[in-house]
Amino acid sequence: RIFCEAYRVGMVGRKYQWLIMGTYSERWWSKETENCSSVELQNALDGCILTDLLPLATSGDVTVSGFTPDEYRAEYDSRRGQEYSRFHGYTYDGIWAVALAIQHVAHKIRSVRKNETVVDFKYRDPVWARVFLEALMNTSFEGVTGPVRFHNNERNASIMLKQFQVGEEVKVGEFNGVTQLLDMSKGQSI
Missing domain, CATH: 3.40.50.2300 (Response regulator)
Known part of the structure; x- marks a missing residue:
């Protein structure tokens, strides 16, 4: 209008x-x-x-997954059928961010709680919340959508x-x- x-x-x-x-x-x-x-x-x-x-980085750099953005796109297109989401690359990078954060937490939790592992995770536990937030804030990698880093709880895309x-x-x-x-x-x- x-x-x-x-x-x-x-x-x-x-x-x-x-x-x-x-x-x-x-x-x-x-x-x-x-x-x-x-x-x-x-x-x-x-x-x-x-x-x-x-939608996807244009740098051609190899990402944390081992794929370049173009290789990822080809793989996505070969598997998606008729479905398409303009956010597919961000979803993919988001899963990588969570996986890397969990990996960091798995190593870090032993220094905070000696007898616990990631399997012992509890919702609404302030120690777990702090360790996970710290892990996400320290997450930094090259994703299919570009550099993935968080600042003030936001991703600078x-x-x-x-x-x-x-x-x-x-x-x-x-x-x-x-x-x-x-x-x-x-x-x-x-």
Whole structure:
């Protein structure tokens, strides 16, 4: 609705820059509404910058799993059938983060509670909570979605920048959440 209204009042073109989240469904702009045609919407969106999650890292580095992101994608695609989740890489890296944290806890718990192992884990036990939180905060590895590290209980992931160009969302760059660097060479020209 906002872009339809922007089109109607002339807030489109080079004098205006729209920046929006790009997490909509595929080709969302091509759906007609009663007050706005898809052509009007595409004209309003032209040049708009969209931020979206970067589905998989583009570095080509070998990850903690032994796969590069491209090798992981090929394996995922060969097994997924018709199902697809845009978060599949983050789920995969999340499982690795938990597994590595459990491995750390398995070693650490012996120094905190001599007669216990991970099998003795108890929910709502402050010692276990502290040891697990410490393990997650110290987790650091290269995942299929990029570097996996946690800061202030959040993961600093990479962001893909896209621009709406001639009726399509086009990748124009990447922002690395760990290094805080914007790389506009990883995509098409704006």
